[in-house]
Amino acid sequence: MQAGAAIMRITALRDDIIRVRIAPDALPEDASWAVVPEARSKSVNVQSIDESSFVGFRTAALEVRVENNPARIVIQDLSGNVISADSVGRPVTFRSGGFSVHKAMLGGEHFFGLGDKTGGFDRGGQAYTLWNTDVGPQESVDPLYKSIPFFLAIHETRSYGIFLDNTWRTWFDFGKSARDAYAFGSEGGPLDYYFIYGPSPKQVVENYAYLTGKPPLPPMWALGFQQSRYSYFPESQLREIATRLRNDRIPSDVVYLDIDYQDRNRPFTVNTKAFPDFSGLVSDLRKQHLHLVNITDLHIAHAPNQGYSPYDTGHAGDHFVKNPDGSEFVGAVWPGPAVSVVSLALVGAGYGLISGLTAAAVAVYWRRALYGRIASRIYLAWCTAAVVLPIGAGRLFDVTQGYGTAIVIAAGGNVLGILIALGLPRERATRANP
Helix, strand or coil: CCCEEEEEEEEEEEEEEHHHHHCCCCCCHHHCCCHHHHCCCCCCCCCCEEECCEEEEECCCCCEEECCCCCEEEEEEECCCEEEEEEECCCEEEEECCEEEEEECCCCCCEEEECCCCCCCEEEEEEEEEEECCCCCCCCCCCCCCCCCEEEEEEEEEEEEECCCCCCCEEEECCCCCCCEEEEECCCCCEEEEEECCHHHHHHHHHHHHHHCCCCCHHHHHHHEEECCCCCCHHHHHHHHHHHHCCCCCCCCCCEEEEHCCHHHHCCCCCCCCCCCCHHHHHHHHCCCCEEEEEEEEECCCCCCEEEEEEEEHHHHHCEECCCCEEEECCCCCCCEECCCCCCEECCCCCCCHHHCCCCCCCCHHHHHHHHHCCCCCEEEEEHHHHCECCCCHHHHHHHCCCCCCCCHHHEEEEEEEEHHHCCCCCEEECCCC
C-alpha cells in the first residue's frame, strides 16, 4: 500500500506469522541478521478483503485489516477477537531518521521477553532500551549486555509475539508512558516487525524459532552448573575452587576465567607468572571433569613492534578500524591503547549494517588468532561483544559516516555479537561434546 511517498507492505509468511514493513519513502534493502532467508522469503495464499472502511486479507488463522479512518493495522482471529491493533490517535511516526509504533493495550494483557533485563518478569508498566552495554547489573540498570527485540504478550486465552528486526538502538514501553498503549521504536534503521500468533505461548515461541532458526544442540556439559566470577587469580586459586567443588560434591561442569589470566589484559595471551602451567591446568581440570571457558574481549592491544602477534598480523592484513585519514583508530580499553577488528564496508545505504567481520579475510584472521594462541587448550571462548569497541569509537563513527572504509556503529551496535560468532570456529564445541 502507498500513500504519497510512504509505503507499507504486509506479508503473510505463514497463516500465523505476519510481516509488516513501513517506510516514509522507498522500502530499504530486504535483509536481516536474525531471520533466516528461507522463512523471510516465504508467503502463503490469502483471501483478499476490500471494504469501504478497510482493506486486508485473511489467512487460515488470522484476519489482517488496514483501516482508513483512522489509519491503523488491526489483527484479529477468524472469530472476530482483536489480538493486536494500532492505537487510535497514535499513528506510526517517523522523525529524525527514527520511528515509533503504538499498539492498543487490552485490559489484563501481560508482556514477557526482551532477554536480559532487570525488574519484574512481567514487563507491563515498564520501559526498556536495547543497546548492548557493558555495565554491572543492578536492580534498575538498563540497558545491559544483550539485546533481544522480541516479546510475548498474553491476553486471556490468546498469545502473540512481536519481533522488531532492527539492529539500531531500540526501545519498548509497555504502558509506562500511556496506560492504554504500548509502544516500540528505534532511533534509526528499518521499521520491520513480525507479528507471531499462537494462540498458546508455546506456539508463539516455536514460531519465533521458525523465523530466527534453531541453535545447534549444546554439549551436555553446557547444561550443568557453571562457576563464574570476576575473577580467579592466580592459577592456584582456580585449582582450589575446582578441588573444593569436587570435595564438597557440588555438581558442576564448568569454571570460567575472566581477563586476569591474560598478560597485561592482552587478548590471546596468558600471564605465565600467574598461570605458569596453563596447559597443565586445563588438563587437570578435565581430569576432574570440569571444562574451562576463557574470556576474550574483542579488541586487540595496540602494541606495534612488541612481538604481539595478534596486533602484528592484524595490522599487516589491514583488519582494524580506521580514522578518516586512513590511520588506525586507537582507543582505551582493558589493555590500554587498543584497536578493534570491525572495519571494511557499509552494506546498503538504508541499513548501514556491518559486514567487516563476515569478510573472509577478517574471519580467517580471527580464527588464526583464536586457534594459534590459546583456544587449542580450552573448550570455549567467552567473547564479550559489549566492549568490542575502544572507548571513543562511538564518537568516531558519528563523524565518519559517508567514508567508504567506515561503519555506522549506530546501525550495528546490537549485532556485533552475531558478527563475531559468524567469524569464530564452531566445530570445536561439537568435538568437545562429551
